[in-house]
């Protein structure tokens with residue numbers, strides 16, 4: 001028997017999300033942090049570790065009036081919050097701090113901020129963006145035509161990702177988009193970066209979220225049902241120049257991060273009841289399913305199109321509707337974690353019956369980085 | 382509409398852009414690994430060797446992947462093609478495809494391409510076009 005050592009005891013999103021023009025980006029961090037503290041009955045004085053990404057962690061510390069003994073500002077894009085969960089777990093395990101607050105806030109839509117969250121890459125500027133792919137929709141999509149030729153992936157299968165995730169979003173009152181979609185709707189939406197159309201691209205939202213982690217032996221003192229980390233997760237990176245990916249059909253960072261998370265948790269794919277794969281664009285769940293080993297290379301598109309990940313399917317995936325339909329602040333990884341926590345607490349509006357284990361996998365930048373975490377409702381296994 | 386973006390050139394990449402001015406596509410190459418690599422840097426990213434060479438590439442490659450960009454970009458009139466070219470030397474680089482319409486019918490993966498250069502102010506930008514004429 002292995003006993004859980006780290007627990008997520010507090011979790012919350014910002015009070016409002018989507019369009020929140022009345023808050024700055026700093027304000028979104030604070031709103032999420034205060035909501036997560038209220039969720040678990042702690043106060044700011046109880047926090048001795050702070051982590052965030054896409055924003056100076058020291059500013060968040062000062063704004064919230066915290067005096068930490070540990071902080072982490074690892075910022076590799078939207079998966080950073082999943083990375084920070086495992087960094088926080090390591091910090092608590094090694095006694096660097098006791099109670100960690102991880103915050104995310106992003107004024108992605110209203111742009112109430114001084115800077116964009118991702119660091120510019122020098123080589124990406126010098127050798128890629130001079131050719132005109134200035135925005136994520138025309139960068140993140142660059143490998144996909146190759147994968148379509150090599151693996152037989154079709155544009156209809158990519159469209160099905162958006163269709164299926166909208167079915168999940170329909171179950172979530174807080175999701176941005178609820179109306180059902182068809183493959184035709186997706187394929188008739190505005191062309192953005194051939195072969196990608198608007199409904200294959202994420203939303204642009206304001207919002208945030210926060211998590212509070214502490215050691216598992218304290219977890220039962222809190223009012224909410226604790227969610228435990230199983231193993232220490234995984235992370236890896238390949239870098240910001242998408243043209244230099246080793247393979248255009250598979251992400252090396254996904255594979256390394258995922259393998260590490262499975263091994264550390266001591267689980268197999270059939271143990272996973274619920275899955276979140278960060279979907280900034282509709283091809284990402286396809287790469288994710290393959291690179292995490294849920295299906296064989298080249299089979300991800302067909303797996304989703306056949307309905308295995310939709311409500312009632314064998315492998316519920318992106319049950320909040322994902323970045324395509326729930327919300328996408330810019331660094332969405334925090335929202336994937338929030339849905340995993342809700343599922344493990346048994347309180348998601350799209351609750352999977354008897355789900356005990358959730359795997360959450362995120363991408364950072366444009367296939368630049370990856371992180372994976374395994375959450376469970378069980379305190380031992 | 383503005384001007385097309387210019388690269389910010391650093392000491393380690395100056396040779397590449399100087400070569401482009403002379404109509405040459407120059408690549409770093411590692412003699413120990415016997416392999417070219419991209420983008421330029423003064424050491425081999427495989428073995429760490431600092432004793433690397435600069436070699437002129439054949440300028441030949443094939444269309445490895447692409448998107449047709451419909452979003453705005455300074456100096457560009459959408460839609461335009463953003464391609465990834467696989468050079469015969471085994472390295473990938475981004476380019477626009479010149480002398481080729483931004484149309485999936487014309488953009489056939491693996492079709493042969495050859496290097497050409499686009500002048501932007503004082504800077505020559507390596508670009509690619511269908512080998513042996515218009516597609």
Ligand SMILES: [Zn+2]
Pocket residue numbers: 411412413414415425426427428429430
């Ligand atoms: Zn070498």
